[in-house]
Amino acid sequence: MSQRPTRRTRSGARHLALFLAHWAGGHTVSNEELFRRIIKQRAEAHQEALEEHRRLVLRAHKKATKLHRIAEEDGGLTPAAKAELKAATKEAERHTAALRALGEFEVPNLDPGQVRHRRRRIAAARCAVLAAPAAGITAATVAGAWWTGPTAAVLGVLTSWARGPQAFDLTARPVPADLIAETPMVLAVPGAAPAPVVAPVAAAAVGLPSVPPMPAPAPAPAAAGATAPVPAGAAPAAAGTAVEGGQDLVLALSKALGACRVIPRGTQVTLLAPPEVTAERWTAVVRLPDDTGATVDHVVAARKNLGGELGLDRARLHVEQVAGADDKTLRVSGFTTDPFAQPRLCTAEMLGGVDVWEQGIPVAFDAFGRLLYLRLRDVSILLGGSSRSGKGAVLRLIIAGCLLDPRVRLHLADGKHPGQHRWKGLTDSYIYDPDKRAKQLAKRLEALVAEMGERAGRLAAVGVESLAERPDLVGTEGLTLEVVVVDEVSAFTLDVKYGKRITKALIDLAARGLAFGIVLILATQLSTAGVLDRLVTSNVVWRWCMYATGADESNTILGKGMAGRGYSAHLLDPEQRGSGLLLAEGRISTVRSLWLDGADMMAVQDMVRALRAKPTTPTPAPVPVQAPVPAPAPAAVAAPEADWSVLDRWLEQAAPPVPGPAAVPAGAVQRLRALDVIRQAGPDGIKRAALADAVGVPATTVGGWLKEWTSQGVIEALGSPPHTRYAATDGRQ
């Protein structure tokens, strides 16, 4: 053979091999086609599941209808038929719930790894096809047909020679038209060739105010050494120099979103307002590119990685949907330090003259330091979180606010007495006794349910259906705001005897109470399943979840699917007590509750006492039975004028000389806590056993302390009555 035919054959063989490798590797199928095939398969599975549940619902309904008809005709059912009816009803409910949960099919934000996996499966099948002839030739040779091998080699050489230097077109086939028609919901093509940069969307198209011109370079942070967390791409060349214009921010954000696979690489977000850059933070309002399938939820779900891409951590990156805008418009902020790191106090002044209906009670602050007010007009709350996450602190604020508005009648049910003991005597009813509390709450709630009818009549008489239509009537005779606060609701709803009655009343009140000025504030830990009926939770307007141990626990408060959308309270810092996710008006925000304690708490309690002091009929001084005690008995009935200097002196003496955990004497923390509880109990006093429970030490130890403090005059200074003072020696305690 001469040189030319050999070269031609070699070249042909190379092109053939390349073509076969291209085909066997599955590269003839485009990313888009694979993506659409996966989506089609999922949509079909979704549809099948829907149809199956629909079929089962229909079957269960049919059976239940038949049994109802038999019951009507025969005047009743046999026990077996009754059981069947119950099972059919349950079955129908189960499948209806499943149908609701399945909902509409949504195109998932597919990980490109899944597309790759699909391609590998195609490649494996094609490699098997290619290996078949080779295996056949080998088998035939072994079986005695010696000529098959050389024949195949000759055919190969001839084919290679025939192909010659002509290269194959190594392209992907076009996506089949019927596949496109079957997957009309697919808009984005992850992994496809870089899409053209999306031109800015006209403001009118997204229903926002017109886009202001790009900002001039923002001034650099004034503080020397302060590092403003501006995204890498938008960061000043050196710390302390001016930040580049908004375009840099857009590029940095787009790059980071592309790296996190929220938007395809090469596409860009659109800046809708001039970015704000201060020493503490930068903020940009942006819109995600069209035709990418990306929404705010995708950004929220990718927040951890996005933070990393932008040189931040999750605590310092804040993402929120812009109120009133579409699902693609969001506000992204990066902070120098975690905006929730420092607790914020609620002062007595903030609560002075509070109007719970119009202005609301200040309860929390958001990442931008804005105060969040709880307006009791048309709002009820479900508050959840694991133990010590800060639920009680929120209840404290709500209770304080309610008690400072004279239009409110507060009913407090304390499922973890003495959790809210400090309010005893100040609320309209205080239910706490573990032996009687479930029965008392059941009665109280049922009375409120009955009252709804009367209230409806009163409102109808003035031609309205809801109190919100006539704010001037709020607090008038028969239309006071009835606020029911239940701390640790499981202590009531899981009560064996009264739990069902309580749940039933709660369902009624949650469904209709708000219109008549009856507000539910429910708090629960997350450990117990079935604490609250779905009919209660689904009618609660605000859902507030403090730190939770897992996504499922978080979902029990925020609603099913929230964790999947990136909103889960288990991602919060457990050490940051009071931080939580709040679902209100359809939007989720991260907030931290305000902290009311110390002097402010005392001032608030004094304000409440002054506002709510009941006119006392002069009681005759108690007749001393034994030797007269020099204690001023009538003065003890009135609100005590506590001499805090006695306590201060005691604390100063007891204070460790060097601060730090190691220097605190054993039991000192509990002693301080015990004094605090006694102070909060005020003139009502507290039993020794309850005090022991509250501070977590044995009752005998508490007895010893009480004796000591009584002799020092501390208990008296705290305004506590004799039963606290002498608890140590009182056998009935």
Ligand SMILES: Nc1ncnc2c1ncn2[C@@H]1O[C@H](COP(=O)(O)OP(=O)(O)OP(=O)(O)O)[C@@H](O)[C@H]1O
């Ligand atoms: N907003 C806040 N700011 C600062 N510290 C807070 C805040 N909220 C709560 N804490 C701290 O967390 C502690 C526990 O709070 P709290 O008693 O309210 O938790 P809880 O969820 O009611 O606990 P449990 O369910 O065990 O009763 C408080 O004693 C307080 O020190």
